[in-house]
Amino acid sequence: MVKRKIVGAHYGLMDWLVQRITGVVMAVYALIVAVALLMGAGASAASWQAFLSGGPMRFATFIFVVSLCWHAWVGVRDIWMDYVQPAGIRLALHTLTLVALVGYAGWAAQIIWRL
Amino acid sequence: MTTRTLQFKIYRYDPDQDRKPWMQDIAVEVDAADRKLLDAMVKLKAVDDSLAFRRSCREGVCGSDALNINGRNGLACLADLAGFPDGKPIVLRPLPGLPVIRDLIVDMTQFFKQYHSIRPYLINNDPPPERERLQSPEDREELNGLYECILCACCSTACPSFWWNPDKFVGPAGLLAAYRFIADTRDQATGERLDNLEDPYRLFRCHTIMNCIEVCPKGLNPTRAIGKIKDMMVRRAI
Numbered sequence: 323m324v325k326r327k328i329v330g331a332h333y334g335l336m337d338w339l340v341q342r343i344t345g346v347v348m349a350v351y352a353l354i355v356a357v358a359l360l361m362g363a364g365a366s367a368a369s370w371q372a373f374l375s376g377g378p379m380r381f382a383t384f385i386f387v388v389s390l391c392w393h394a395w396v397g398v399r400d401i402w403m404d405y406v407q408p409a410g411i412r413l414a415l416h417t418l419t420l421v422a423l424v425g426y427a428g429w430a431a432q433i434i435w436r437l
Numbered sequence: 438m439t440t441r442t443l444q445f446k447i448y449r450y451d452p453d454q455d456r457k458p459w460m461q462d463i464a465v466e467v468d469a470a471d472r473k474l475l476d477a478m479v480k481l482k483a484v485d486d487s488l489a490f491r492r493s494c495r496e497g498v499c500g501s502d503a504l505n506i507n508g509r510n511g512l513a514c515l516a517d518l519a520g521f522p523d524g525k526p527i528v529l530r531p532l533p534g535l536p537v538i539r540d541l542i543v544d545m546t547q548f549f550k551q552y553h554s555i556r557p558y559l560i561n562n563d564p565p566p567e568r569e570r571l572q573s574p575e576d577r578e579e580l581n582g583l584y585e586c587i588l589c590a591c592c593s594t595a596c597p598s599f600w601w602n603p604d605k606f607v608g609p610a611g612l613l614a615a616y617r618f619i620a621d622t623r624d625q626a627t628g629e630r631l632d633n634l635e636d637p638y639r640l641f642r643c644h645t646i647m648n649c650i651e652v653c654p655k656g657l658n659p660t661r662a663i664g665k666i667k668d669m670m671v672r673r674a675i
Contacts, residue, residue: 327604332632334641335670400644403637404601 341396344389351386375437387430391423440468443477443518444526447488450537458537461485462526467518474516474527475502490541497654500589504541505530510591510652532594534603548590551607555615555633560626576622583617583662585655586610592649592659598642605638609649609659612640616662619669631670640666 358364363373373379398419406412442464450458465481475495482488491501495514502513507521507528521527535543561570593599593608607615612634619630634640640663649659 329605329636329638330633331637332635334637335635335667335674337637338641338667339671404598404642 337396337399341393344393347389348386348393351382351389354382371437374434380434380437383434384431387427387434391427395420395423440466441523442466443521444524445477445481446526446528447481447541448530448537449488449540451487451489451539460528461488472518473514474506474518474521475513477518477527478502478513478529488541489539498587500587503532503589503591503594503654505533505594510595512589512591512654515654532590534594534600535590543590543594545590547603548593548608548610549588551593551603551611552588552614554639555607555611555618556626556630557614557618559618559621559624560629561623562625570623572622579620580617582657583613583620586613586617586657587655589654591652591654592657595648595652596643597646597648598644602638602642606642607634607639609643609663612643612666613657613659613662616666619666627669628673631666631673634666635670 358373362369364370374383399416402412402415402419406415443466445461445463445465447461447463448458449455449461463481463485465477465484467477467480471477471480473495475492478488478490478492490504490513492513493499493501495502497512497515500512503510504513506513506516510532529541531537531541531543535545535547538544559570588610590610592613593603593610596606596609598606599608615630615634618624619627624630643660643663645660645664647660650657650661653659
């Protein structure tokens with residue numbers, strides 16, 4: 323194969339947009355948690371569990387975890403794209419990152435619904 | 438006439454003679470008539486005529502004498518000698534990230550390749566009118582801060598994303614020029630231009646580091662232009 327530099331994959335906008343949207347989602351969630359802590363939700367293990375196990379909070383925490391993983395996917399992939407040049411190694415790192423993040427999301431979901 | 442001795446530390450590399458680059462300590466006497474760094478460098482050439490650097494207009498228009506001055510990219514012809522403190526050598530290096538041809542002269546091929554890739558000319562297939570293609574003053578206003586770029590490469594060579602992927606990332610100078618034509622109401626290839634940039638490398642390697650704004654000798658803002666390109670892409674897609 324001729325070693326030519328190839329660009330023009332015609333994607334990237336969605337990732338860039340998703341990174342911003344998930345950032346906003348995480349900021350809002352952080353704000354909710356900060357307010358809850360200020361109001362004493364973290365006073366004891368029982369109150370903290372009660373706060374996190376409510377339906378709306380479960381929903382919010384799950385959305386937060388998905389946002390975090392998606393945000394991390396775009397960010398970590400950017401690092402690989404910036405610094406790792408050989409395509410094979412880059413693909414392997416992309417795959418590992420994706421596998422780890424999907425695993426973390428599943429693990430987090432399991433924890434959220436175990437509360 | 439008052440004179441002043443300026444100390445320099447200059448990156449030297451002649452591929453025909455040197456195995457690797459080295460820093461030369463050299464001094465030159467300047468007088469009150471020498472106002473800019475370039476004036477001192479021209480005098481330096483009389484001290485050591487083997488020193489190589491590019492220069493042409495000496496007034497910040499041609500962009501030939503872009504250098505890394507005390508760790509910061511800029512034009513030698515715009516750098517005030519009065520701004521350099523006494524007793525500290527002025528460190529001159531070639532623009533970072535581009536291959537060095539000799540001393541302070543870099544190979545700009547990659548930079549101009551990226552510039553050419555955005556098709557830096559008006560694309561309009563309508564037959565040209567008798568006099569000129571007109572624009573409203575408001576439409577023309579949008580081109581301010583874009584058309585003034587002199588392609589000195591200070592911005593692109595200060596951009597870490599361009600250092601890592603100069604062959605794939607268009608770089609701030611190229612993207613500023615790209616937006617100059619995307620924003621031009623007389624241009625008819627807006628969609629193709631956006632298609633051409635919608636790529637994880639060509640446009641989206643910009644991580645808004647903003648070194649480009651910091652070093653632009655013309656005071657331009659490539660980051661804002663890049664943001665406007667992304668904004669147009671979002672508006673096109675949603």
